[in-house]
Amino acid sequence: MKHLKLFAAALLFAGMSTQAQDSNNPWAISFGANGVDTKVSAVGNDSPKWIQLGNVSENWNILPSVSYLNVSRYVGDGFSFGVTGSVNKIDKMVYRVPGTGSTDMVVNPGDLSYYAFDATIKYSFMDMIGTKWFDPSLNIGGGYNFFGDASAGTVNGGVGITFWFSEQVGIQLQSVYKHSFDDNRVPDMDVPTHIQHFAGLTFKFGGKDTDGDGIYDKNDACPEEAGLPEFNGCPDNDKDGIQNSEDACPDEAGTKELNGCPDNDGDGIINSEDACPEDKGTKMMNGCPDADGDGVADKDDNCPTVAGAKENAGCPWPDTDGDGVADKDDKCPTVAGTVANNGCPEVSDDTMKKLNDYGKTILFNSGKASFQKQTIPVLQAMTAILKEYPTAKFSLEGHTDSTGSEASNQKLSEERAAAVKNFLIENGIDASRLTSKGFGETMPVDSNKTSKGKANNRRVEVKLVK
CATH class of the missing domain: 2.40.160.20 (Porin)
Known part of the structure; x- marks a missing residue:
């Protein structure tokens, strides 16, 4: 007993x-x-x-x-x-x-x-x-x-x-x-x-509890896995209040709103899909921040506080001449121009008048295509103007008075226009920008009966090629 x-x-x-x-x-x-x-x-x-x-x-x-x-x-x-x-x-x-x-x-x-x-x-x-x-x-x-x-x-x-x-x-x-x-x-x-x-x-x-969780198999929704009474015997590995079978991230504590997955930075994007899980970002940036709003995530942006281009790692393209046309698109990156002219300056009517005023004062040796010495400064001034418009193209047109035969005048006008073109090329103007041709005595601008009229007819005109 x-x-x-x-x-x-x-x-x-x-x-x-x-x-x-x-x-x-x-x-x-x-x-x-x-x-x-x-x-x-x-x-x-x-x-x-x-x-x-x-x-x-x-x-x-x-x-x-x-x-x-x-x-x-x-x-x-x-x-x-x-x-x-x-x-x-x-x-x-x-x-x-x-x-x-x-x-x-x-x-x-x-x-x-x-x-x-x-x-x-x-x-x-x-x-x-x-x-x-x-x-x-x-x-x-x-x-x-x-x-x-x-x-x-x-x-x-x-x-x-x-x-x-x-x-x-x-x-x-x-x-x-x-x-x-x-x-x-x-x-x-x-x-x-x-x-x-x-x-x-x-x-x-006689009660059977296969997984040993204290919940008998007949009442256990997950009889092969140890679980909790509140989930009818099903497990909740991460203890976030969402049972594994309904938890998209069963081993990481999360929220019901995100199907049991964590969102460390609270931006509404679960960690596994968030490229920047510790920094609050936007869905557009895959969870990463974009401080300057240029569409380049801060982690990939070389200029995170200044809006720039994706192609330039989030930085703005340089504009050396400050004309509003980025150097990469500016055909004249060191000379301020206009957007309409691809960053190059547009040739004004005043500029063309100035060029043609210079053209009227070019002096050639009589009957020849060689320049008189005092004409060199005029040609240099014309060269300086053309350099201001590095993409503009020009046609140089030679004219003579009526002295001499028509054939010789035609040849002389062509040679004199070519001489001006060659001087400009030799002084830094790209040859692709220049053409020359002669019209002889066919296009006078004054009377060939007076010395003054003849002098006016002996000229080189500059035309803008568009």
């Missing part, structure tokens, strides 16, 4: 978790000690059939050891079915003293061996009263009992209480009234009606 008490005490402290429903652990086994009391039927046919416990030490027959074993299975809706086997020794049989009406006497009938085999249907009220540790019950059934050499069947009914101390371990107390329909009390011949009391430990088992 001492060992039984120690064993019971150890089991009581083995765990204090919430009591599971019988449907989770359908099997139960109970064992402990039992006591048999025969006082209830002491008067015979005239005996009232109520339970009188009387004095335990005087009336009860108890073996100081484990003396009963019960196995039961839950069948649903609070009902379970079980069978019980028990042993005892009857050394106290209660008799009513004849003629007294109320006086009992306890007689040893000869240390009769007691065996009982019972089948029981039990109903638990635990769900009805809504507790997880206090489990009252009613039971009915029948059995077969042996008092020494006598044996008889009984109809049984009883009450019980189980106190659950852990998920599967409890202490069970039960009393069963066994009616034998045998009113005699002759030892080894009769089986009297009696009450059998049970006290012992009960264990529930």
